[in-house]
Amino acid sequence: VSERRLSRRALLGLAGAAGGGLLVGGYVVRERDGEDDASASPSAATVPFHGDHQAGIATPSQKYLQFSSYDLDAGDAAGLRDLLRAWSDLAAELAAGRHTEAFAPASLTITFGLGPSVFDERFGLRQQRPSALVDIPPFEHDQLDPARCNGDLAVQVCSDDQHTALTAARALRATAEGAAHLRWSRAGFQRDPLPGEEGGTPRNLVGFKDGTANIDRTDDARMGSNVWAAAEDGAEWMAGGTYLVAREVEIDVDGFLAHPLDEQEVTFGRYKASGAPIGQKKEFDPVIPDLQPVSAHIIVANPHQAGSEAERILRRGYNYSLGFDPEINQVAGGLFFIAFQRDPLTQFIPIQRRLAHGDRMQHHLYPHGSAIFAVPPGIAAGGYVGETLLG
Numbered sequence: 399v400s401e402r403r404l405s406r407r408a409l410l411g412l413a414g415a416a417g418g419g420l421l422v423g424g425y426v427v428r429e430r431d432g433e434d435d436a437s438a439s440p441s442a443a444t445v446p447f448h449g450d451h452q453a454g455i456a457t458p459s460q461k462y463l464q465f466s467s468y469d470l471d472a473g474d475a476a477g478l479r480d481l482l483r484a485w486s487d488l489a490a491e492l493a494a495g496r497h498t499e500a501f502a503p504a505s506l507t508i509t510f511g512l513g514p515s516v517f518d519e520r521f522g523l524r525q526q527r528p529s530a531l532v533d534i535p536p537f538e539h540d541q542l543d544p545a546r547c548n549g550d551l552a553v554q555v556c557s558d559d560q561h562t563a564l565t566a567a568r569a570l571r572a573t574a575e576g577a578a579h580l581r582w583s584r585a586g587f588q589r590d591p592l593p594g595e596e597g598g599t600p601r602n603l604v605g606f607k608d609g610t611a612n613i614d615r616t617d618d619a620r621m622g623s624n625v626w627a628a629a630e631d632g633a634e635w636m637a638g639g640t641y642l643v644a645r646e647v648e649i650d651v652d653g654f655l656a657h658p659l660d661e662q663e664v665t666f667g668r669y670k671a672s673g674a675p676i677g678q679k680k681e682f683d684p685v686i687p688d689l690q691p692v693s694a695h696i697i698v699a700n701p702h703q704a705g706s707e708a709e710r711i712l713r714r715g716y717n718y719s720l721g722f723d724p725e726i727n728q729v730a731g732g733l734f735f736i737a738f739q740r741d742p743l744t745q746f747i748p749i750q751r752r753l754a755h756g757d758r759m760q761h762h763l764y765p766h767g768s769a770i771f772a773v774p775p776g777i778a779a780g781g782y783v784g785e786t787l788l789g
């Protein structure tokens with residue numbers, strides 16, 4: 399995918415040539431004659447931080463995630479503005495591959511969000527709170543831990559290099575010192591394709607392909623109708639932005655895998671090996687609702703009725719694992735669900751309400767974390783994320 403390839407233009411924009419090579423992050427990257435961008439090392443690939451929308455939303459999912467939620471110590475709008483400016487400047491540098499340590503950008507993206515609590519009395523922004531930035535209501539079966547929920551600010555860091563994601567998250571945390579402190583954080587990963595497996599849909603911790611029926615990120619009309627906020631939605635400052643819902647959902651992996659394969663398959667509504675919907679042959683064959691159990695995850699999530707298309711969300715979650723937990727005598731892990739959408743009130747919330755009530759999969763799921771953030775639009779070089787709100 400072109401945006402993930404090493405951008406020669408981005409490299410040329412960097413700090414000048416050094417001895418026939420280019421200086422990137424303090425390291426000299428040699429341009430080899432006669433080779434095009436595609437042959438360059440994936441670890442050198444960059445995704446531009448600047449643009450109409452923030453990176454890390456329509457960007458194809460990288461392999462690793464570091465997600466952090468912060469609470470603000472800064473007591474006024476000026477302090478919030480200073481932090482968002484410092485973060486934006488740093489994020490642009492990191493995304494371009496510039497860092498004092500040995501640093502491979504590996505398609506690094508950094509995406510910032512503002513939680514509902516930013517619009518309380520502290521910063522004088524109450525009138526600017528978008529109606530789409532709702533408080534996520536409690537759902538049936540939730541086992542939420544307040545220490546893993548919400549937050550004033552969100553920082554989603556993604557990269558194809560795990561150490562890069564961690565290093566970028568560390569640099570952002572250090573920059574926040576005095577202005578904001580960590581509230582919670584989670585690391586996530588994508589699985590490699592199985593040996594010999596074609597196609598890009600990664601599998602979750604229980605072995606099913608997850609992402610098959612996702613929104614096509616390259617479909618501008620669909621992204622415009624279902625993902626990007628517009629001025630006419632009410633909050634003009636959010637035009638070109640979107641709303642992020644995060645849910646930390648633990649999966650009873652051993653319990654689920656103890657079921658026979660056919661039961662696992664009707665639980666999701668798809669075959670495990672191919673990812674095809676029940677009754678079909680290939681992964682991307684259309685879903686035939688009449689052949690599905692009414693409680694299959696994909697049918698409850700998308701009943702294929704009037705209004706279902708408008709509800710569709712861009713899922714961009716990651717597997718997570720906290721290692722073995724002696725208390726439950728198995729791996730504590732699951733899905734760190736992330737979804738982007740234009741209006742959670744008419745998209746995530748009704749889907750999740752149905753799932754919590756009628757999804758066969760719910761018996762194996764333990765939601766521990768929940769959060770929502772307004773993700774402001776992208777910015778041009780020299781700007782800062784949140785400038786349309788904070789001036």
Ligand code: HEM
Pocket residue numbers: 602606607608609610611612645647648649666668685695696697699700711732733735746749750753763
């Ligand atoms: C641990 C929790 C979850 C697991 C393991 C899981 C797994 C899956 C799998 C395997 C699929 C089928 C492949 C695909 O089309 O991507 C799927 C589809 C889907 N899931 Fe989930 N999911 C989880 C939670 C959620 C949540 C919380 C939501 C939203 C509230 C959600 C919404 C959807 C939607 C909208 C689809 C596509 C349905 C369609 O259009 O066919 N899922 N999920």
